[in-house]
Amino acid sequence: MTGKFPEVQGGGSLILAWQVRNKKVLVIGGGEVAAGRILNLLNADAKVTVISPRDGLNDEVAYRIDQKQVEYFDKRFEPSDLDDPRITLVLTAIDDPEASTQIWKLCKERRLAANIADVPPECDFYFGSVHRDGPLQIMVSTNGNGPKMANIVRRRIAASLPPNIGNAISKVGELRKKLRVVAPGNEEGPKRMRWMSNVCVQWSLEDLCDMNEDDMARLLQYYAPDRVPSLDNIRLDEDPDEWQFDGSYGWACVV
Template identity: 65%
Template sequence: MSNAFPEIQGGGSLLLAWQIKNKRVAAGRILSVLNADAKVTVISPRAGLNEEVAYRISSGAVDYHDRKFSPEDLEGVDMVLTAVDDPAASTAIWKLCKQRKIAANIADVPPECDFYFGSVHRDGPLQIMVSTNGNGPKLASIVRKQIAADLPIGIGAAIERVGGLRRKLRKLAPEIEEGPKRMRWMSRVCESWSLEDLTDMEEEDMERLLGFYESNQVPRLQDLRQKDFADFEFDGSFGWV
């Protein structure tokens, strides 16, 4: 019986896509959290800012306080990221976060991190993170680049099209009891169509394809686009799945 289940491999991290849109973040790693639509507050004397952080401040992308950290800065904060060249100060901030149950990442101090930043590849809605659990950040970057190089061209655009189709389908069949059928039908579309087809799918194609949801059929894209497609009667040989 035990052979039917995967073997437990300890020592890993739970990799999550953390939704922090509109969450308040006290941040030292600017771009990662801004890409996730977080509300970022930077607290640092101006002399301690690097070029990118100074740019984000001047462009109005983040809120900024030109001073050292104060415990009151944790009020209303959902996440804390530190990049302080003072181990004692970093630990003090971490302890305050623990007391207030705020998730924190203390730069270069793994024991004082509730989460880590992996090496991330981004293509539109597609995000792939590689983590070595702190063993080799540079190697994580190398692995991430290799994975990205092997991905099909246009995969991000294909995902965007599938997302658009799913949203249309939810409007067409919004009932809760339709959930299992929606998922099965969308799975068939993704498995039956090539990535090139999904990338090439247009609004008109989506509308015509949705016309076959009720009958639980998935015609091929090239068949769907035939001008006289509506005149065909399904005889089992038309490329439907």
Template identity: 70%
Template sequence: MGQEEFPEVQGGGSLILAWQIRNKRVLVVGGGEARRILNVLNADAKVTVVSPREGLNKEVAFRIEKGQVDFVDRKFEPSDLDDVDMVLTAVDDPEASTQIWKLCKERKIAANIADVPPECDFYFGSVHRDGPLQIMVSTNGKGPRLANIVRRSIAEKLPENIGEAIMKVGKLRQMLRKIAPKPEEGPKRMSWMIKVSDAYSLEDLCEMSDKDMETLLRFYAPDKVPRLGCLKAMEGELDTF
């Protein structure tokens, strides 16, 4: 049996995941981390900030005032970790931060201790967001500023309205499930959607209307994917009847 070529293992990285924390409880210790609070709010988490009021920055105070996060006006206490799924800390006391991290380890709670990479179970990367599209660039805690530069460079090269195109693909998938709902059709649904994604450019997807999608779904049963121009020509023919 001949030697096959496989990718080499490159240690030292981190596993980048889309972590679903909708309705999970996130504890933020310290009132100065507005950016990370916004990140977890965008992921529909339930956030509690524990900090003396005088330690709040303007944005965190605003989110408390608007009821977007819960607020406890005092310093951290170990009981704050009860029923918590994630912890973020940003306090000007390295010893206190380390103690919180150790408590999180005892309770098996994922934690991020600001500016202390060895005491982080995960890192916040630099994120580009366009609707459902999220692109994260991580330097594994080594160069956050460079991550921002790389992220901006990537974002500048993306087509306009790519988020809208992705939303339309998601809508097409939902429409497809209605006409082919059986579990055994899963492989065919997946295969056909791959053909759709390969056949149409991002510009085509942005241009695609609901009527285009309805016409396209007629081609699911025969497992075909016509060009967008053909779809629109067909719609004109159908409209004459």
């Protein structure tokens, strides 16, 4: 940053958390790469359809099919397979570059977002290396330049994270849902965001992990006066009207 605003760095991708829950995604191919793609899609609750001759199936893909986790067609791809209007994404993972390019062109004609494995110029989006811990997902992308390097960087990041961070995030998610019941109005939005932010900053990961349903109910009583007590204060069962936050982290004074 050389001035008031950050400089533009071209050549990147717009990294998004694409919501494909209950949406139909077509996977063409059944090998090792397809297996990884399918698992990513199932983890995102997509409705996966696989097209591949059975003699080309990877053991994991065959398992997904046998367990009815995906819809399966034992055949080679045909252009008419793209005619289903419910298809949201198309992923190819086949060893035929010419056929892959043809599928890419067909997808462009139908305005379907597609990923052609190992051919960056024929991809509307890339798959990065993902670390998953409950609700936490961290993706590292090299924009098609070095998939192995993305994996190395992702492992290093994951190794630096606290082992309980996924559980802490789950508890924060539960608290946010309860807060929306306590303060449902749109006009409460800024206050809800500020208050939740204060909880995340002032409580340790260990406190968030240890928080139970009773603690959440008690903590939510402090939302109206816009205060954030420590977990110890909550468990002392003090009256929110008699408690004031003094601006420090995890300390309170009773007046």
